[in-house]
């Protein structure tokens with residue numbers, strides 16, 4: 001093992017001292033926008049997630065900076081019969097982190113603790129970006145990351161964050177061990193051979209089984225990635241996708257609703273050199289590209305729905321085609337540069353064409369005019385019991401809506417189609433299913449409930465969302 005990286009010092013979490021309540025969180029968006037400590041005022045701290053579709057008024061917001069401080073916070077909450085949730089960067093578009101009790105932020109627990117040639121042990125509040133950079137500097141890499149790196153490692157892993165590729169698993173699949181503070185204050189390390197049931201339940205378990213105080217993740221030697229981006233048409237993309245998926249390390253595409261336009265991205269490991277080629281003169285540049293990629297289309301489309309098909313064609317055209325070779329973690333992030341709410345469903349891999357065709361039809365027939373693309377990715381079968389890819393090779397269909405636009409009717413329309421097709425919602429997104437319907441989609445659901453009843457019978461780590469999706473009293 002190499003020597004641990006230095007950990008930044010943070011404010012001590014002290015239950016008794018109101019002056020040490022958190023006033024803001026460096027990683028979560030908008031945490032604690034109002035704190036009022038006047039006598040007699042109890043719960044006034046406010047938190048909302050990045051997308052703004054989940055809000056919380058915790059009784060306390062604390063920032064522990066050690067396992068012992070997490071244990072104290074959990075025990076103090078238990079003594080007051082308050083629930084506890086730890087939050088990461090707030091990028092989950094679900095209310096999974098919401099609590100009326102004690103909210104723990106993870107930005108007091110940041111850094112890499114131990115590294116070997118095949119594994120890294122990392123503290124929960126470390127961002128994916130920090131981890132990528134640190135690993136790269138040591139000649140190491142994660143197998144893949146999603147399309148941004150602002151999330152915390154714990155938040156991303158506990159919600160099964162994934163990229164694309166038939167052999168590219170989610171961050172969750174790379175977890176070798178988890179250190180957890182349980183509801184009774186016990187600190188345990190779980191792994192496949194060490195309370196394997198708790199390990200498989202907790203890995204993509206939204207923090208519903210304990211507070212994660214460190215994660216051990218598998219690493220691979222660092223690598224360069226070549227990305228090729230090009231525009232295409234829906235029919236050709238869908239027909240050719242299987243060939244691309246076999247020929248390339250990773251492939252994904254955006255389909256622009258109300259048009260037949262797609263933008264395809266293929267990624268392959270490369271011997272280098274680092275190079276950025278592309279952006280032919282035919283493509284919109286400067287202000288037009290900025291307008292299309294930085295929220296202009298989303299804003300204009302919101303007030304001018306009939307213009308959306310044309311605006312979406314412009315958006316698709318504004319994605320620069322070309323070839324890039326760079327460090328793996330610099331090449332992968334491709335998320336739209338606007339704030340959005342997202343809904344993602346996972347289907348058996350062979351369902352890509354029928355599912356997408358049905359979703360497309362439902363969108364075209366529906367009343368909504370959608371300005372952000374539908375993102376299609378793949379992934380291999382995984383073993384975490386709450387991972388959407390549990391037990392089957394998967395295609396992910398991800399719908400995103402500009403955060404100021406209404407999204408519920410659009411998501412309802414898509415869910416109505418997808419739930420007919422053996423699809424599993426990704427629990428960390430704005431999905432609407434409850435435990436009863438999830439039980440028929442996640443084969444190990446009863447085992448998840450059994451483990452939860454064992455480790456957290458009083459639902460210390462519960463909230464309304466977990467009650468809905470995991471089913472309380474089960």
Ligand SMILES: Cc1cc2nc3c(=O)[nH]c(=O)nc-3n(C[C@H](O)[C@H](O)[C@H](O)COP(=O)(O)OP(=O)(O)OC[C@H]3O[C@@H](n4cnc5c(N)ncnc54)[C@H](O)[C@@H]3O)c2cc1C
Nearest residue numbers: 088089090091092096146147151152155156161162207212
């Ligand atoms: C712009 C954007 C791009 C995205 N791109 C992708 C993508 O490409 N691929 C993909 O798969 N997803 C993507 N997502 C989804 C995102 O990766 C996940 O939702 C992830 O949860 C975010 O991590 P976070 O640190 O923000 O976690 P949070 O949202 O803060 O928390 C997520 C859950 O984990 C729990 N939690 C967090 N830390 C702990 C802890 N230490 N102990 C116990 N529980 C904890 C929280 O209570 C909550 O239930 C994207 C989201 C956004 C907003």
